[in-house]
Amino acid sequence: MSHSRKLSLNAFLHDTGHHEASWRHPDSGLDRIDDITWYQEIARKAEAAKLDAVFLADGPAWYGSAHRPSNQFEPITLLTAIAAVTDKLGLISTASTSYYEPYNLARLFASLDRISGGRAGWNIVTTYSDDAARNFGQDGVLPNETRYERAQEFVDVITALWDSWEDDAVVADRESGVYVDTAKVHRIDHAGKYLKVRGPFNAPRTPQGRPVYVQAGSSNDGRLFAARNAEAIFTAHQTLGDAQAFYADIKSKARGLGRNPDHVLVLPGISPFIADTEKEAKDLYDYFNSLTVPAFGLGQLEKVAGVSLRHLDLDEKVPAEIFGSAGNVLDNDRSRKQVVANIVERDQPTLRELLHRLAGGRGHNVVHGTPTQIADTIQEWFEGGAADGFNVMPPLYPQLLDAFTEKVVPILQDRGLFRTEYTGSTLREHYGLPRPASIYSSDGASANTAETA
């Protein structure tokens, strides 16, 4: 069996695992989370299974508590260390357009793309966090509209920097002593509302031209930004229906903007508890939830809700009005709040049940089942217009990544849904994305206005 369309699968890295209580598991890697070899070993496992990429979420602030570690090495350097021990695996890092200067960030990603031989991806976020804002001289997070307006300008600037050396700018002719053809290196002379950057960049165009542009955040502003800029989208959905609606909306928006919808991959999160029998998988899920500390989950939920929840009883149903009018998957100001509000509305859980629902993946789809059941769900979403692949979020590293790669991936391969060998060597090639021409080249100037295929 062989399908022409293949799944894209990332391993979303997260210290001991995605489940908030994973660190309490007797076999967790708690004592290794400040050890670079921990992340290198996991990445090598992902590469051995031919996954497309590893991904690191990030924010420039400490989000931890006594009840969960939140140590976060700076992700671009962490991925550089992973690049050294892998050959093909894509390397995707989150970085904030609100708290970086574009020239600096352009250099970090260009360097990662160069060092890794074309495997870098940038998850573009605007950082919705008061804690982060207060580390950068602000009193609190700026409004959505302002953050996304700056983000768009930031992306335009960084794109111009990455493109400012045309692909054939370096001459390096020993005889004449000419190093670059200065006619092919361009100042960008950007002067906008938020940023002023003269350029040019101080490095040649990278192997991928630009790192892959990824976006996460499915609010109204986020979806519009994604449709315009993103080549891959990380998103959280609890139901097939919501995922389908999101998928159709993004693809249609991209098409409407003159982009090829196949060049905008939609990759929902999935956090799978895998065991040989359905009962064992459910028991495993329940066991992890038994390790949660309610005070921690409540604190996390309060950040999403934006109000205190201390007055609620753990075993009473959560009042729907707590989340007010959070909208729906295609109309909301904060996508994660909307996901949680929909769980409350649809399933009417007790507070304890809600905390357990969120403990595994913070609103991402947490599933439990046999390898075949997990593979069935993946196939259903993939073939049902809901996903081009998945961001796989193992509840416990590395054990539940191993379960996925050793038991689920072979089923997907047997069904012809996932590669058995890498066919490319860059992240763009894994994702089936073209290498963009420089906007300063004659090709790029025309390609940019008519990408539709």
Place this chain on the structure above:
Amino acid sequence: MTTNHTTPGRRLHLNAFLMEAGHHEAAWRLPEADPGASFDLGHYVRLAQLAESAKFDSLFLADGPVAQGTGEFRTPGQLEPLTLLTALAGATERIGLIATASTTYNDPYNLARTFASVDHVSNGRAGWNIVTSATEQEAANFGLAGRPLHATRYERAEEFLDVALKLWDSWSDDHFLGDKVAGRWGDPTELRPIDHVGTHFRVAGPLNVPRPPQGYPLLVQAGASEEGKRFAARYAEAIFVAHQTLEAAQSFYADLKARAVAAGRDPDQVVILPGIVPIIGSTEREAIALAQQLDDLRIPEFGLRALATVLEVPVEDLILDAPLAPAITQRTSREGFDSRANLIIELAVREQLTVRQILGRLGGGRGHNVVVGTPEQIVEVMECWFHHGGADGFNVMGAALPSGLETFIEQVVPLLRAKGLFREEYEGRTLREHYGLPRPANQYVRDGAAGVR
């Protein structure tokens, strides 16, 4: 306290200053050179392993967030240094890893975090060369119409350092509880906000990375202006500096050590490392021929533009076969490369050089001391500076790389060892240990009240 440059058994510190195909501006044109060296990880890995095989204390990468010049006659940039250091950390085990980063064009939270990460990833081998970035061209990449004034840049640098030290200290070394049963990962009282409010920064903290293995990365400074020296006396643990004569080196050395004492510091904990560009031949004639070969490859226009930038004059004001105009030599201060400009002017006046001759003298090391001779002659210079209060060690700058470093290691290092001036094996594991520096106490921890400064 007195300086101990006559202490018996005192040993040299050697730092390998790496730079693309070599420090000589035309080194990339040598037949042996790799013209793509500046963006080739493999080139830097070879150099790092070479320096480590000779037990160098550290390697160093200079940097600026800008295209240096037009790139027409020499690469205008290199890989971003913190990602490059991370990659080199994986290819080495003991050697220290020092990179330049600007306090003017970074945010302290991002930079403190990245250096903390590199220190963790390298198991305590990171060093930060703190610069304030001198050029208009850099300012223009960060939204500034002109560069901030010298004094403002150093004022910001001091506050930046205070914030960075607070962030690195925001986690106690013993924050970790790891109590899986009680659900307490860490002790929240051992992580603290820094709540810094100053003229340039407001930063809440804490950092999201545990205290680095070295406490702080090694703090390095380069720049010998009055503000630079004041800053170095307060913060720097190692100093990179350029001198043309022993007298200048002695005067700087004595001045800096005295300033450190005045600041209440142990002068032995300020390690002074002048640059040396050794051009080595088995006979003096061979060495001169090698220097001539490099000199013949220079393109005067490149050097002329670089000289105009440092002296802050229009390039038209520099006449190749005339001495520097009095308007240039009599100007007392500049906003940019103040100390380097003074060094060049002193050299030109002292030796009555024409501009063309100045370019020849600067081609090898931009003002650093170029020593052309046999291995014995190189050792003689190093020993003399080391024993006569000019240096605690050297920043070794291969004119061509890797060959310049290879020759130094094969022919000069054994002579230094035979005289008992350089280590046979590493004794420590961290960069601080190589330089004989203590791990700083945490400013927030009571027992650490008598910290390093």
